[in-house]
Amino acid sequence: MLSTVADSLYWLGRYLERVENYARFIDVNFNLSLDLPPDVQEQWMPLIATTGDIESYHKKNNNFDRQNAMYFLAFDEENSNSIISCIKASREIARTVRGSLNKEIWEKLNETYYFVLKGKKQKIWTREDPREFFKQVKLDIQLLYGISEDSISRGQGWYFSKLGQYIERADKTSRILDVKYHLLLPSLDDVGSPIDYLQWTALLKSVTGFELYCREYGTIEISGVVEFLTLNKQFPRSILFSLKEAQKCLSVVSGTTDGGYSNKAEKELGSLVSDLQYADVSEIIKSGLHEYIDGIQIKLVQISDEVYDHFFKIKPNFIEQKTQEQ
Amino acid sequence: MKFQPYVTEHIYDEMFESNEKCRSHYAMFKEKIEDLSTRKLMQLQHSTDKAQRAIGMTFNVYHDKKGKEKILPLDIIPRVINGKDWEVIEKGLAQRIEALNLFLQDIYNGGKILKDKIVPEELVLSSQDYLDPCSGITPPKGRWCHIIGTDLVRDGKGHFYVLEDNLRCPSGVSYMLENREILKRAFPQLLSSMGVRPVSDYPIKLLNMLQYMSDKAKPTVVVLTPGVFNSAYFEHSYLANEMGVTLVTGQDLIVENDFVFMQTTKGLKQVDVIYRRIDDKFMDPMTFRKDSLLGTPGLFRAFKKGNVALANAPGTGVADDKAVYAYVPRIIKYYLGEDPIIENVPTYLCREEKDKKYVLENIGNLVVKETNAAGGYGMLIGPKTTKSEHEKFKKLISSNPSNYIAQPTLSLSTVPTISKSKIDGRHVDLRPYVLYGEKVEVIPGALTRVALKKGSLVVNSSQGGGSKDTWVLYN
Numbered sequence: 001m002l003s004t005v006a007d008s009l010y011w012l013g014r015y016l017e018r019v020e021n022y023a024r025f026i027d028v029n030f031n032l033s034l035d036l037p038p039d040v041q042e043q044w045m046p047l048i049a050t051t052g053d054i055e056s057y058h059k060k061n062n063n064f065d066r067q068n069a070m071y072f073l074a075f076d077e078e079n080s081n082s083i084i085s086c087i088k089a090s091r092e093i094a095r096t097v098r099g100s101l102n103k104e105i106w107e108k109l110n111e112t113y114y115f116v117l118k119g120k121k122q123k124i125w126t127r128e129d130p131r132e133f134f135k136q137v138k139l140d141i142q143l144l145y146g147i148s149e150d151s152i153s154r155g156q157g158w159y160f161s162k163l164g165q166y167i168e169r170a171d172k173t174s175r176i177l178d179v180k181y182h183l184l185l186p187s188l189d190d191v192g193s194p195i196d197y198l199q200w201t202a203l204l205k206s207v208t209g210f211e212l213y214c215r216e217y218g219t220i221e222i223s224g225v226v227e228f229l230t231l232n233k234q235f236p237r238s239i240l241f242s243l244k245e246a247q248k249c250l251s252v253v254s255g256t257t258d259g260g261y262s263n264k265a266e267k268e269l270g271s272l273v274s275d276l277q278y279a280d281v282s283e284i285i286k287s288g289l290h291e292y293i294d295g296i297q298i299k300l301v302q303i304s305d306e307v308y309d310h311f312f313k314i315k316p317n318f319i320e321q322k323t324q325e326q
Numbered sequence: 327m328k329f330q331p332y333v334t335e336h337i338y339d340e341m342f343e344s345n346e347k348c349r350s351h352y353a354m355f356k357e358k359i360e361d362l363s364t365r366k367l368m369q370l371q372h373s374t375d376k377a378q379r380a381i382g383m384t385f386n387v388y389h390d391k392k393g394k395e396k397i398l399p400l401d402i403i404p405r406v407i408n409g410k411d412w413e414v415i416e417k418g419l420a421q422r423i424e425a426l427n428l429f430l431q432d433i434y435n436g437g438k439i440l441k442d443k444i445v446p447e448e449l450v451l452s453s454q455d456y457l458d459p460c461s462g463i464t465p466p467k468g469r470w471c472h473i474i475g476t477d478l479v480r481d482g483k484g485h486f487y488v489l490e491d492n493l494r495c496p497s498g499v500s501y502m503l504e505n506r507e508i509l510k511r512a513f514p515q516l517l518s519s520m521g522v523r524p525v526s527d528y529p530i531k532l533l534n535m536l537q538y539m540s541d542k543a544k545p546t547v548v549v550l551t552p553g554v555f556n557s558a559y560f561e562h563s564y565l566a567n568e569m570g571v572t573l574v575t576g577q578d579l580i581v582e583n584d585f586v587f588m589q590t591t592k593g594l595k596q597v598d599v600i601y602r603r604i605d606d607k608f609m610d611p612m613t614f615r616k617d618s619l620l621g622t623p624g625l626f627r628a629f630k631k632g633n634v635a636l637a638n639a640p641g642t643g644v645a646d647d648k649a650v651y652a653y654v655p656r657i658i659k660y661y662l663g664e665d666p667i668i669e670n671v672p673t674y675l676c677r678e679e680k681d682k683k684y685v686l687e688n689i690g691n692l693v694v695k696e697t698n699a700a701g702g703y704g705m706l707i708g709p710k711t712t713k714s715e716h717e718k719f720k721k722l723i724s725s726n727p728s729n730y731i732a733q734p735t736l737s738l739s740t741v742p743t744i745s746k747s748k749i750d751g752r753h754v755d756l757r758p759y760v761l762y763g764e765k766v767e768v769i770p771g772a773l774t775r776v777a778l779k780k781g782s783l784v785v786n787s788s789q790g791g792g793s794k795d796t797w798v799l800y801n
Contacts, residue, residue: 001590001591001592002572002574002578002588002589002590002591003578003589003590003591004575004577004578004589005572006591092554095382095554095559095560095563096554096563096573098563098564098566098567098573099563099566099567099570099571099572099573103381106381106382107380107381107382110379110380110381110382111380114379156591160591253591311591312591314577314578314580314589315580315589316577317576317577317579317580317581317622317623317624
């Protein structure tokens with residue numbers, strides 16, 4: 001597979017996961033805002049903090065008004081991580097790698113693109129209830145996954161895009177946990193108050209983990225939520241689960257069959273996974289969740305860079321040309 | 327929906343012999359349309375636009391800063407060509423392509439035809455598209471032009487003429503294929519009952535032709551595109567996809583020891599045949615334009631050494647230069663000893679004093695073209711433009727005569743076309759596609775371009791043109 005195509009597919013995986021996450025985050029946060037008592041402000045700031053784009057948000061806005069926030073996250077084309085930008089980027093990628101996808105996927109993605117464009121035209125963010133739109137985006141992405149599952153051959157391309165998807169997922173889960181935890185911490189005193197309950201519930205819902213969590217842990221408690229989102233082995237959006245899946249993909253594309261590693265990316269990812277496998281939630285909280293998550297994120301960036309170096313980087317044939325001339 | 331009232335005066339209409347009388351090969355189609363309500367027909371027309379967007383059949387318009395994507399409007403009334411007319415086109419094109427290929431081989435290898443003074447040597451050597459680095463080269467299997475899209479027009483009497491030989495990177499074949507898919511949905515029964523010849527095997531024929539250019543049993547074929555911002559990108563990815571080959575850009579390729587490789591996740595993989603959709607001069611900054619970022623350094627040398635086949639070969643542009651065009655009938659005679667089966671449009675070469683004088687005196691009746699321009703740019707249609715524009719072109723011609731040719735204004739044939747809520751005649755041209763591998767193969771279909779503006783003769787997509795599906799019948 002062409003290095004540039006593999007690179008594109010990896011990013012396709014990441015962008016689609018990002019779109020779905022954003023759509024879910026916005027939907028859940030809107031839902032939460034409906035339940036808040038009148039004196040409590042809507043919580044759009046933490047959401048924007050989660051995306052890591054708060055600085056560029058501040059450059060355009062001086063408040064965390066719902067409409068501004070929603071516009072920024074979903075429809076702002078100057079925000080390269082917004083839903084509309086990611087859908088656009090996915091579509092451009094899909095155009096360039098049509099050979100690795102198929103007609104159905106391309107047409108569905110293209111349709112989703114036009115749907116989001118239409119949403120912007122209709123100014124969805126000004127609606128009294130915009131949830132229908134975000135639900136549809138989520139469903140569209142899920143449908144895309146469904147189509148791929150049964151129609152894409154399990155060659156290198158598949159594993160590169162899944163690798164992107166799982167790395168993105170681990171990143172987003174870690175970020176939302178970090179931000180919410182940080183924000184909810186001052187209210188630890190009134191653990192058990194209705195607002196607190198709502199907030200933690202919203203966090204779990206934004207990673208579609210509420211029901212699973214309740215079944216496994218019963219009551220909402222901080223260490224339970226942290227453990228569930230970072231270390232749980234069965235929950236498909238926990239950091240550990242996502243990274244284990246990413247590890248499987250990486251070993252397929254690296255051709256490593258007997259365990260161990262054959263490149264730096266594999267080595268880094270493997271050691272991160274085993275750290276998580278042997279971690280204990282009480283130790284994590286004691287030593288500081290924020291620092292712990294920060295460490296994970298730094299490693300994720302490193303892994304992503306090393307995947308690039310090993311698989312995607314191409315020889316710049318133009319530099320070669322200059323040296324020949326000299 | 328009724329076709330009448332329908333006016334055919336002074337023109338050749340493909341469907342109607344006169345205002346009332348339908349040509350026999352369109353009879354079944356006419357019946358079908360007349361059975362449909364106006365509303366149903368308009369619905370069918372509307373759904374084609376939607377279908378085109380859904381499959382991403384869009385192109386970017388140069389100079390449009392917003393980067394807006396456009397579709398080439400498809401009119402659902404097809405252009406139908408009967409078997410008898412097609413036979414002439416088929417033979418005529420095969421003859422022409424064979425002669426032009428021999429011409430290219432000759433001018434880059436000794437230039438016998440130039441020495442025999444059939445074509446002025448200076449005309450060929452001074453052409454912007456004559457590539458000196460190609461001299462002495464015989465490309466694989468002796469083929470220079472592999473993929474051709476010749477533009478034909480039909481005059482008021484119904485005669486076909488060749489308007490342009492497109493021997494470089496003719497585009498539009500994806501429209502021929504996708505237009506057919508869309509029309510199959512609109513008129514599912516009609517195609518088989520009318521006996522329309524299929525075009526859907528084009529990608530396989532193309533792949534076979536490309537593979538033929540290599541001596542390997544299983545050569546690696548790629549499509550080389552300038553990238554996603556090129557207006558024909560949809561077509562590049564479409565063809566790669568349909569052939570099941572890799573689509574590459576210049577940066578994916580690298581030349582080592584005069585062999586071409588693509589850079590994959592598992593290292594380098596050798597490439598044997600390149601269907602390149604990138605202009606000659608951008609292909610290799612080491613041989614041609616130094617500032618090109620689109621190509622691959624060293625590609626030309628690899629080609630010259632015979633280590634990779636390029637389709638089309640570099641240097642073919644000289645044979646479809648608008649000034650060389652005027653000599654094609656003589657070129658055919660010279661190499662094949664035959665008279666051309668499809669005629670040329672009479673052409674005045676402003677480089678020749680006598681012709682220049684005629685052009686300057688009769689500019690109001692002529693179409694003037696720059697010899698090296700394409701896409702309907704740099705063109706003057708005498709009868710449709712003002713005196714001051716005539717004067718402007720007269721000056722241009724006088725200051726650089728060899729840059730211009732002129733032709734009489736042809737009244738292009740018309741085909742009924744949906745316009746708002748009625749049916750009206752619009753002018754069309756015809757671009758059939760030809761592949762030249764082991765032998766010449768004319769694909770039984772074409773892209774019919776249509777000038778959607780009433781009375782307009784400019785069919786180019788960049789200037790308000792649309793397209794039609796072209797139905798070539800068995801009989």
